[in-house]
Amino acid sequence: METGILELYVLGDITPQEKLQVEEMAAKHPLIKAELEEIELSMELYAQENAIEPAEALRNRVLGSILTNFGDDSTFTTTASEEKNNVITLPAAKPNSFYKYAFAACLALLIASGIAIMGLYNKLQDSYSQIATLQNNNQHFANQVNFKEGELEVLRDSxxxxxxxxxxxxSPTSGLTLAWSPAKKKVWIDLRSLKMPLNDKGHQYQLWALVGGKPVDLGVFDKDQDSTDMKEMKSIASADAFAVTLEPRGGSASPTMDQMVVIGKF
Incomplete structure (x- = not known):
């Protein structure tokens, strides 16, 4: 069949004779019928994606033009198929049929391209999301590796x-193991050895270094019963003793002495 006639059939822009021929061919050939259904579905999807409500005046002009074209098409005459030497020939197309077929073919190609582009766009979005997730996971793993290397440094460094x-x-049953390197000014606490009551959401434990009888803030931490890690606190080069108090969340400028839970000195 002529290129573009199936698209024109779906658009309703062919003569009754051509319409009859398409329907006969579709009845005989399942492939042609399947192609018609695919074209109808593609055009329906395209219409739904790009539907725009026209202005009232423009709608009237379009409807008037369609009615006029239908009136003109009804005056066209068609020639019957002729059988010569057992060869069936289709009726000759109207002079402007080529342009109609070409337009219909272009429209079908545009619809198919639009659908393909939308599918590609969705795949790209999924790929970007997966890449972002992988980058976050890699950063998390890198942080974990660095943290574990810090723990090993504490255990290996004399x-x-x-x-x-x-x-x-x-709090007589409380206890905490602390690691301190005066040379490197680093302080770590071992949360695995932490024996303290669970703190509520409004409070945190705060580590202090006693230097010349004055407390120096070394940071806050929470009691996590599932923690098996060590935690690096603030740096300090010299200290006479270390202590932990229970303070409001975020820490205090000076320790609350009646809330001291552990203390120790070298």
Whole structure:
């Protein structure tokens, strides 16, 4: 069949004779019928994606033009198929049929291209999301590796001293192991050895270094019963002793003495 006639059939822009021929061919050939259904579905999807409500005046002009074209098409005459030497020939197309077929073919190609582009866009969006997730995971793993390397440094470096902070009268069963390197000014606490009551959401534990009788803030931490890590605190080069108090979340400028839970010195 002529190129573009199936698209024109779906658009309704062919003569009754051509319409009859298309329907006969579709009835005989399942491939042609399937292609018609695919064209109808593509044009329906395209119309739904690009539907725009026209102005009232423009709608009237378009409807008037369609009615006029239908009136003109009804005056066209068609010639019957002729059989010569057992060869069936289709009726000759109207002079302007080529342009109609070409337009219909271009429209079908445009619809198919639009659908393909939308599919490609969705795949690209999924790829970007997967890449972002992988980057976040890689950053998380890199942070974990760096943290574990810091823990190994504490265990291997002979400059670190280990101190067991003992519970006070306020919390006699509490305890905490602390690692300190005066040379590197680094302080770590071992959360695996942490024995303290769970703190609520409004409070945190705060580590202090006692330097010349004055407390120096070394940071805050929470009691996490599932933690098996070490935590690096603020740096300090010299200290006479270390202690932990329970303070409002975020820490305090000075320790609350009646809330001291552990203390110890080298």
């Amino acid at each position: 400059s670190f001293k280990f101190l067991k902070l003992q519970g006070t009268q306020h």
